Amino acid sequence: MPNINCTQKLQNLMQRVGISSFKALSRTAGVSERQILRLRQGKLEQMRVDVLLKLSPVLQISLNELIENFSSVELLQNSVAPTQELLQEIADFKIEYDRLQVQLEQQREILLQELQQSTLQLLESLLLQWPTAAHKAQENPELAAVKIVPLVQKPLEKLLQAWGVEAIASVGAEVLYDPQLHQLMDGSSQPGEKVKVRYTGYLQGDKLLHRAKVSPV
The missing domain is CATH 2.30.22.10 (Head domain of nucleotide exchange factor GrpE)
Known part of the structure; x- marks a missing residue:
């Protein structure tokens, strides 16, 4: 069943960015409703990196904040110490996120150059x-x-x-x-x-x- 605390956190973030329902969040971020349910259940560690990278900009929070808010490790940190394996997975998430950010920036630059080149050809x-x-x-x-x-x-x-x-x-x-x-x-x-x-x-x-x-x- 969905974790009440995680569900409320998600609803608060959605309200802040004007998203009215979990279905709307699923559609806006381009992820399945099953992935949204996992987030509500606090099962962030079971979600793929690309799903997290789609959700974080829609909710207007960083990947680190998403992990801190919805990771079961964070929710249980007072009673269970996070394992080295989980910490490494979180670190890998951050590395992958940074890599994709660099890739997106490079693609944006390439598209801009292509647009400028085609415009210059038309205005030759x-x-x-x-x-x-x-x-x-x-x-x-x-x-x-x-x-x-x-x-x-x-x-x-x-x-x-x-x-x-x-x-x-x-x-x-x-x-x-x-x-x-x-x-x-x-x-x-x-x-x-x-x-x-x-x-x-x-x-x-x-x-x-x-x-x-x-x-x-």
Whole structure:
């Protein structure tokens, strides 16, 4: 049967992070309800390291704190001295936790580098041509801006397309006012009335990144 003391400790930690049930904890941490039951029973030594590493960040406590709170050795320390074997297992947990933390940090760094590399490839033409175009514009202030715009526009469009980002409406377009997608810059409009797009907004799939800024027509 579940240990009443461990169950209460777990419920206190869950309440602190806004998790309402053991089933919700199981789903959020990605571990089985059987593992949650073992934690409530104070059988932490029977749980795998990867399960503990999933639970500790969800409960917002360190691995050491998880062990101190739910290890049966800790609960019985006044009457039974921990064996050297159990102490070694706990130390191994800590070593494995530290190793995985380093591995996660390395993976995060690799993903960041890959994202930066792919972004730079999409912006390659802009990186190569923009400095020259800007220099020519400084030398010749009468140079038409329309000749320079494509240097910026095309790489930007390619990048947004690769990331699944779409413009809500083009600048200058007249659209029907939707408060969910549009932000009034001045005046007032009712939903469904015509407005003019002053600054475009963006969507990424179903997620709204920026509302388009509009003015009444």
